[in-house]
Amino acid sequence: MQRFTCTVCISPLFFENSRCLACGTQLGFHRGERSITALDDDGRYVDRAGQSLVRCVNLTLSGCTWLVREEGDECFSCTLTRTRPDDHDTTGLAQFLDAERSKRHLIYELDTLGLPIEDRIRNPERGLAFDLLSSVEEKVVIGHQNGLITIDLAETVDSHREKMRAKLDEPYRTMLGHFRHETGHYVEGTLVFSDPEMTERARAIFGDDRDSYQDALKRHYDQGPPEGWEKNHISQYATMHPYEDFAETFAHYLHICDTVDTALQYGLAGGPGPATTADFGEVVRETWIPLSVALNQVNRSMGANDLYPFVLPPAVIAKLEFVHRLRAGTARAQSRTSTTGPSAAG
Incomplete structure (x- = not known):
């Protein structure tokens, strides 16, 4: 993860910051420029190409600060999520926020490494997509099939994850690790088996x-x-x-x-x-x-x-x-x- 600094006050920033903790400036992440940018008083940023951008519609739902072209649009990372918990599932939604944070980290890293990502729009049969499912009311099995990755949101809970880590005799188990492993199946399918x-x-x-x-x-x-x-x-x-x-x-x-x-x-x-x-x-x-x-x-x-x-x-x-x-x-x-x-x- 690269070092980010506020363009207004030069204070350190972290990848998920929606506001500079030092000067209060609103922030957004520009995927193309790979930077956390300061927004104006209207919550907009004009990029190097002259586009006026605003933050993703899911800022409140999942803490997403990625920039999009139109008010109400979802960013690229958010569009990869095919299924999320229902609005009444408050436990699942709280876990969903943590899972989406890990997924954005994954997408950022794949971009850094230059690994291509095709969504289900470009490749309906094998494009990358995520079902981020709550196991509050049903059993969820983590896995991958033809680009579709299923994640059990309970894995965001430390106690649950530690219990599974001990049960399966795993020395390491994290939500980001799940995303990286399952995406490995997608990458093998697209870059190796092709x-x-x-x-x-x-x-x-x-x-x-x-x-x-x-x-x-x-x-x-x-x-x-x-x-x-x-x-x-x-x-x-x-x-x-x-x-x-x-x-x-x-x-x-x-x-x-x-x-x-x-x-x-x-x-x-x-x-x-x-x-x-x-x-x-x-x-x-x-x-x-x-x-x-x-x-x-x-x-x-x-x-x-x-x-x-x-x-x-x-x-x-x-x-x-x-x-x-x-x-x-x-x-x-x-x-x-x-x-x-x-x-x-x-």
Whole structure:
């Protein structure tokens, strides 16, 4: 996450700020300019292209500050949400606000990495969309199918999430982590399986995705991970099936990229970042491992769990490298076809 400052008083800002806490200026996030901008007294911002923009209609509902062209419009991030809790579900709506905050962070990061996002308007069958569902009155299963990601909003509640983390023997579980993992399935479908050569490379690294998922699911929960899984996988869940191995690897790639970039922005780390080298192993060895060790020690000093309780063996670093090169290939393709950033509206 980049450092933001108020253009009026130069005070530090955070990604979700709707108002500068120092000078009171109203703020909006401009996706195309990748900046938090000051709004005028009428709540408008005129961007570099001369467009007059206002904040998303969901400012009150979900805290969204992203800018749009017309009053009452939803921003790009909000339009990706296909289903939300009913208005009478006050518990679900409170959880929805927290989930949308994580989703905006995800969209911002995908933009930063240059990973393309197609919505259901451009691609009705496989475009990215989210069902953010309340489990107050019904059971919700987190998952992905053909670009549609389902999230249980109860995962925003610390006590529920900790209970599930302990039950499933997971060292790490967050709402943002869920979004990153499930989006990994979407990215594999759009960037890997759309290219036969890339598909074969992925199968050589992660395994054959054509193996029965249901059989793998049953085996995983009946027998657990195979002995010695730590040498080749980032987590126990990644051992279940090649689909999950890719999604877990993709999520960790985003974990590392976002944390490293943030640490570099704030002067908390030295060494190469994800955007400065083609060798992701270099980022892991020279920047991420020293940083994560230090952050784990800081957490221990506060009596908290390790921030990053994972080990990155060579086989996992090779998988992260695959994702990194996938991103780099996308960036090169985009540079050949366009010199503009994401749409300003949203």
